[in-house]
Amino acid sequence: MKINFSHRQSAHCESGVAAALASHCGIPLSEPMAFGIGGGLFFGYFPFIKMGGMPLTTYRSATGHILKRLCANLQLKIHSRTFRSAHTAMASLDEQLAAGVPVGLQTSVFWLPYFPKAYRFHFNGHNLVVFGKEGDDYLISDPVFPAPVRCPAADLARARFAPGPLAPKGRMYYLEKGGAPDVEAGIGDGIRYVAKVMTRYPFFLIGVRGIRFLSGRLAGWPERLGRKKADLHLGHVVRMQEEIGTGGGGFRFLFSDFLREGSERLSSPALAACARDLSSAGDRWREFAVMAARICKGRAKAGDSYAAMAAIIGECGKLEEELFARLHRIGRDLK
Amino acid sequence: MAGRQKKKGVSEGIPLVQYGPGSDGCCRRISSSETETVDVVNGQAWQLIESQAEEARARVLAGQASVIHYYMVINQMDPAMLAGYMGIGRWRVKRHLHPKIFAGLGQGLLSRYANLFQVEAVDLQNRLMLQAVYEEGPGGDED
Numbered sequence: 246m247k248i249n250f251s252h253r254q255s256a257h258c259e260s261g262v263a264a265a266l267a268s269h270c271g272i273p274l275s276e277p278m279a280f281g282i283g284g285g286l287f288f289g290y291f292p293f294i295k296m297g298g299m300p301l302t303t304y305r306s307a308t309g310h311i312l313k314r315l316c317a318n319l320q321l322k323i324h325s326r327t328f329r330s331a332h333t334a335m336a337s338l339d340e341q342l343a344a345g346v347p348v349g350l351q352t353s354v355f356w357l358p359y360f361p362k363a364y365r366f367h368f369n370g371h372n373l374v375v376f377g378k379e380g381d382d383y384l385i386s387d388p389v390f391p392a393p394v395r396c397p398a399a400d401l402a403r404a405r406f407a408p409g410p411l412a413p414k415g416r417m418y419y420l421e422k423g424g425a426p427d428v429e430a431g432i433g434d435g436i437r438y439v440a441k442v443m444t445r446y447p448f449f450l451i452g453v454r455g456i457r458f459l460s461g462r463l464a465g466w467p468e469r470l471g472r473k474k475a476d477l478h479l480g481h482v483v484r485m486q487e488e489i490g491t492g493g494g495g496f497r498f499l500f501s502d503f504l505r506e507g508s509e510r511l512s513s514p515a516l517a518a519c520a521r522d523l524s525s526a527g528d529r530w531r532e533f534a535v536m537a538a539r540i541c542k543g544r545a546k547a548g549d550s551y552a553a554m555a556a557i558i559g560e561c562g563k564l565e566e567e568l569f570a571r572l573h574r575i576g577r578d579l580k
Numbered sequence: 581m582a583g584r585q586k587k588k589g590v591s592e593g594i595p596l597v598q599y600g601p602g603s604d605g606c607c608r609r610i611s612s613s614e615t616e617t618v619d620v621v622n623g624q625a626w627q628l629i630e631s632q633a634e635e636a637r638a639r640v641l642a643g644q645a646s647v648i649h650y651y652m653v654i655n656q657m658d659p660a661m662l663a664g665y666m667g668i669g670r671w672r673v674k675r676h677l678h679p680k681i682f683a684g685l686g687q688g689l690l691s692r693y694a695n696l697f698q699v700e701a702v703d704l705q706n707r708l709m710l711q712a713v714y715e716e717g718p719g720g721d722e723d
Contacts, residue, residue, distance in 0.1 A: 254611075256597040276609075277599070297656075355656070355714070363590035363622050365714040367656055391595055408664025477628065480621040488618050489596070498599035502607040521605040528601060531617075538620040 247377035250347045252386040252393045256492030256499060257305075260285055261388025262349050262372040263312045269347055270422045272319055276388075281503030282318050282431040283311030284438035286496055288565075289451050290459040296410070297366075299481035302459065304495035306442075308351070308370035308411055314438070316420065318431035325418035331402045334415035338375060341419060347376040347386075351416040353407030359387070359394040364489055369411035375401075389489060432507040433579030436516075439500070440573035443565060453569065456562035464555035475551065480541045483534045494527030501527060515575050519568060526564040533557040589615040590622045629656060637709055646682030647707045648673075651697040654712040665696050 250269060255261025255276040264279035280286075285305050292300040305311075316323040328334035341348045353369045354360055377384035382395040396404075405415045443452040450458055459482075466475035485495070492499040501523040508516035536549050536557070595613045602608040636653035639645040652662050652673075659677070663670040668689075675681045676689075687701070694701040698713045 254597050256599060256609075276597075361590065361592040361594065362714050362716070363592070363626070366625075367661065389596070409661045412664075477624065480624040483617065483621045484625065488590070488622060492597070492599040494599075498601070498607040501601075502599050502609065505606040517606070520607070524601045524605060524607050527607070534617050538617045541624050542620050 246342060247379070247384060248342065248345055248347050250374065250376035250386060252376075253388070254391050255388040257285075257490045257496070258372040258388050259308065259311050259370075260499070262374055263315050265374060265386065265388065266347065266349055266420045267315065267319065267321060270321060270420050272321070272422070272426050272428070274428075275506065277499055277502035278428075278432075278506055279315055280311060280496070280499050281439075281507065282428070282435040283313075283315035284435045284442075285311045286439045286500040287442060287451075288453070288455050288495075290455045290462075291450055292462070296481075299478055302482045302485045304486055304491060304497075312349075312372075312418070314435070315431075318434050319426040319428065320423040321426070322421040322423045323418055324421065325416065327413075328415035331406050331415065334405055334417070335398065335402055338417055339378065341417070342375065342378055346419045347374050349374050349418045349420075350401075350405060351413035352401070352404035353413065354404075355407065356400050356404040357387075357396060358400055359385075359390070359396060367407065367409055369407050369409060369413055371404075427580075429511060430580045432503075432511065433576060435503070436507070436572055436579065437576035440569045440576055443569040444573060453562050453566040456558060456565065460555045460558040460562060463558065464552050467551050476541050479537050479551075479554075483537045483541075486530060487534050494530045497523055497527030497530055511579065513575070513579075515571075519572055519575070522564065522568050526561055526568065529557055529561045529564065533561070589613060589619050591615055629654075633712075640707065640709065643679055646677050646679045647704055647709065648682060648693060649677045650709050651693070651699070651704075651712075652677070655697060655714075656712075662696075666692060 251265070253261070253265055255264065257276070257280065260276050260280035260283060263283060264274045264276045267274045267279060287303060287306040289303045290300065294301040312323065315321070328337070338348055350373055351369070352371050352373060353367060354371045355365050355367045373388070374386040375383050376386055381398050383398060383401050385394050385396050387394055405413055407413065446452045449455070463479070466478055470478065487493060501520045504516050504520035504523060508514065508520060533554050536554055539545050539549055591613055593613055595611045596615070598610050598612050599607045600610050633654045636645070636650045640647055640650045652659070659670050659673045663673045666673065676685060690704055691701040694704050699710050703710060
């Protein structure tokens with residue numbers, strides 16, 4: 246059994262799945278549009294939440310947020326449920342497939358055998374689309390991969406019921422078209438939401454204030470933690486920023502492409518200018534990552550230091566503060 | 581385990597979608613299997629796991645921990661996560677990490693552990709330290 250579902254590769258799993266499912270419902274969307282309308286860009290540094298012993302740093306909003314906001318903005322109905330037992334969860338998946346509906350799943354990456362070894366960590370926030378079943382294998386459109394993949398039922402069941410932080414509890418979802426979508430209004434909402442969170446969130450670890458806070462903390466890591474642990478913390482930040490699913494530069498490039506596409510749809514040169522500025526902020530983030538990688542590898546060049554990295558992140562904060570304040574003003578005049 | 585050093589990048593040559601600045605200063609979608617920066621930090625994370633695995637192996641060989649401890653560590657779990665997968669209390673998992681208590685473990689629990697770690701129950705009984713579930717192919721570095 247195989248549903249006619251067009252697979253497409255994306256940078257980020259959730260916005261890729263969201264774009265593909267929305268397109269399947271008759272609203273053609275690119276990945277950056279899904280990411281932007283879903284209000285995906287974020288920054289948060291939470292030293293008191295540990296992931297594998299490392300402080301949580303995130304460049305995107307919480308798992309599930311993008312899909313929720315996108316659907317609300319585009320009048321899509323989202324049918325989402327979780328399960329207690331793996332048996333019912335798999336049966337329910339089969340039922341939807343039999344009805345011809347491609348189904349989105351939240352899973353762990355660790356148990357998916359088609360992932361290269363280097364990615365197989367206990368990360369529970371992965372998203373994929375199941376669009377068929379052949380024998381014991383599910384046919385999966387996993388946005389990370391260039392082509393559809395297969396996964397044995399036992400592995401998929403385990404991936405759906407991984408315990409721990411962000412436990413998916415078998416979460417599955419599918420979309421249904423509601424009223425007429427207003428993509429332009431969705432663009433405005435995505436911009437307003439992200440600009441607000443980045444500049445006005447009343448908590449010092451979130452948005453540009455969070456970026457500044459990280460900059461200050463990072464400079465002190467070698468003294469506070471010792472060199473070895475500081476390098477591990479640093480590597481973890483870079484992984485959150487550059488590893489699989491971010492599209493590079495901690496999602497800044499992805500959101501910049503959304504602003505560009507939005508500027509074309511709304512014919513707004515001011516938005517296009519913001520897209521370029523965010524792209525240069527992304528460049529700075531990447532500069533930090535490259536320097537960090539040199540330091541982690543023990544191949545630091547002259548001028549590479551924790552202080553220098555902190556300065557770059559501080560600059561990113563400054564660039565983004567100005568940029569998102571401007572986006573906030575532009576957003577008010579949008580639909 | 582020294583042979584774990586990757587020659588290829590993290591994506592093993594699979595082209596990935598990324599976004600990057602184009603000539604007009606705006607971002608565009610690009611396809612690339614170039615992951616140099618990520619390779620370094622990803623490798624760093626794996627090095628940590630490998631050193632923890634070595635430590636766990638030594639503790640099991642020295643009789644300080646049960647073989648469950650080894651499989652827990654190489655599969656990047658802690659007692660809480662393992663308890664979640666097993667559907668038993670964390671304190672019970674912690675008990676099973678002691679060699680003496682592990683030796684008295686019933687067939688039922690043993691095969692559930694084996695099933696989770698994708699090895700045979702006999703392997704656990706014989707204290708064989710095989711590979712983690714994410715390693716490709718059967719076999720591996722046996723003890």
